[in-house]
Amino acid sequence: MIRIAAVGDVHMDRDVLGRFRPALEELPDRADVLLLAGDLTRHGTEEEARCVATEFGNLGVPVVAVLGNHDHHRDEVPQVIRALETAGIVVLEGTNLVLDCGGVRLGVAGAKGFGGGFAGRCASEFGEPEMKAFIRTTQAIADQLGEALREMDCDVRVALTHYAPVPDTLAGEPLEIYPFLGSYLLGQAIDSAPTELALHGHAHAGSERGSTPGGVRVRNVAHPVIKQAYSVFHLYPPYAGTGARVSAAGETGSS
Amino acid sequence: MNGRAQGDTEPPDDYLEAAIQRLLTEHNAIAEQGLTVTRRDHSLVVCGEVESAQRREEILRLVLERFPNLPVTVDIGLIRTEAPSTVEELR
Numbered sequence: 001m002i003r004i005a006a007v008g009d010v011h012m013d014r015d016v017l018g019r020f021r022p023a024l025e026e027l028p029d030r031a032d033v034l035l036l037a038g039d040l041t042r043h044g045t046e047e048e049a050r051c052v053a054t055e056f057g058n059l060g061v062p063v064v065a066v067l068g069n070h071d072h073h074r075d076e077v078p079q080v081i082r083a084l085e086t087a088g089i090v091v092l093e094g095t096n097l098v099l100d101c102g103g104v105r106l107g108v109a110g111a112k113g114f115g116g117g118f119a120g121r122c123a124s125e126f127g128e129p130e131m132k133a134f135i136r137t138t139q140a141i142a143d144q145l146g147e148a149l150r151e152m153d154c155d156v157r158v159a160l161t162h163y164a165p166v167p168d169t170l171a172g173e174p175l176e177i178y179p180f181l182g183s184y185l186l187g188q189a190i191d192s193a194p195t196e197l198a199l200h201g202h203a204h205a206g207s208e209r210g211s212t213p214g215g216v217r218v219r220n221v222a223h224p225v226i227k228q229a230y231s232v233f234h235l236y237p238p239y240a241g242t243g244a245r246v247s248a249a250g251e252t253g254s255s
Numbered sequence: 256m257n258g259r260a261q262g263d264t265e266p267p268d269d270y271l272e273a274a275i276q277r278l279l280t281e282h283n284a285i286a287e288q289g290l291t292v293t294r295r296d297h298s299l300v301v302c303g304e305v306e307s308a309q310r311r312e313e314i315l316r317l318v319l320e321r322f323p324n325l326p327v328t329v330d331i332g333l334i335r336t337e338a339p340s341t342v343e344e345l346r
Binding site: 003009010011012013015016019020022023026030042043070073196197204205217219223224226227228229230231232233234235236 | 283286288289291303304306307309310334335336337338339340342343344345346
């Protein structure tokens with residue numbers, strides 16, 4: 001069994017320092033890894049990232065993160081990543097990491113993701129350069145995520161994003177802003193590999209549970225949604241990645 | 256609708272609602288995208304949850320500073336940060 005703790009959208013700054021720490025100190029007894037689903041800071045400053053490092057670093061379990069839109073706001077992404085890495089937090093940007101959890105190889109592939117909307121109600125690569133750039137950005141990130149998931153040599157695959165891969169976990173958000181909250185392209189990438197679980201944040205007014213068209217379970221772990229320091233998920237064998245079950249085998253393909 | 260007098264306690268309209276929503280996101284001291292702004296009969300309610308009491312106070316202060324004559328109710332809670340009492344078993 002693998003134990004995964006996760007939270008997103010903690011929006012750290014000096015005023016939040018210490019709020020999460022008592023619950024985080026319990027993590028070594030509760031989880032094998034902590035995944036952070038983006039929007040770790042308020043504005044994406046190096047100083048705020050140092051607050052994240054202080055609060056979420058050196059926990060006694062591996063900490064793996066993706067960035068969110070807030071973490072990009074000040075255009076200080078390299079400094080933010082450096083501050084997180086100084087505290088041992090691994091930041092995934094279309095990349096992956098395989099961890100040994102008691103003999104089980106847990107593979108985490110992560111990317112921030114981006115918007116665009118969901119099947120039948122989504123942006124297309126058509127028209128003005130700005131619109132084409134918008135959807136190309138999402139497609140490129142989704143392609144990286146899919147490849148990062150598929151190339152891992154591991155027993156259990158978990159996808160970590162900030163933006164939502166499915167509309168299920170947006171329930172509660174205004175329908176009008178769904179295209180700014182996620183994209184079906186992320187779900188398609190997740191379904192291109194035998195993924196066990198997909199975690200995301202970003203949708204503060206969304207809901208916790210959903211699944212991809214391919215049957216991968218999706219959980220929205222945005223802090224305002226889970227209303228606790230982190231959620232914990234227990235994953236049991238047989239794992240999809242060991243070949244016992246194949247949730248989807250399709251190519252990511254173009255749309 | 257457009258015949259209303261432009262009084263100081265004018266009920267909030269669409270444009271004011273949009274202005275407050277953008278203030279909540281774009282003001283450097285707030286940067287909150289997860290709050291909702293809802294118009295009631297004669298007032299405007301800012302709802303949601305934030306990470307600290309200071310942020311809640313700052314939102315109230317800045318909204319009142321920017322729109323001093325607007326009847327605003329700020330109904331914002333703090334997000335709990337306790338350790339979880341249950342786990343989700345995914346079998």
